[in-house]
Amino acid sequence: xxxxxxxxxxxxxxxxxxxxxxxxxxxxxxxxxxxxxxxxxxxxxxxxxxxxxxxx
Numbered sequence: 059x060x061x062x063x064x065x066x067x068x069x070x071x072x073x074x075x076x077x078x079x080x081x082x083x084x085x086x087x088x089x090x091x092x093x094x095x096x097x098x099x100x101x102x103x104x105x106x107x108x109x110x111x112x113x114x
Contacts, residue, residue, distance in 0.1 A: 061069075078101075080089055092100055 082089065
């Protein structure tokens with residue numbers, strides 16, 4: 059079932075899409091670290107850790 063107009067409007071107003079391509083060779087360490095984990099959650103967690111480290 060397609061999204062309703064209200065949902066499409068909410069998504070447009072409240073979310074931002076960021077795409078990320080990783081190279082299988084040069085980014086293998088990152089891909090390995092993300093393997094078996096919820097990728098979006100893990101990436102957000104690591105970004106937040108980086109932000110906290112920058113504050114110190």
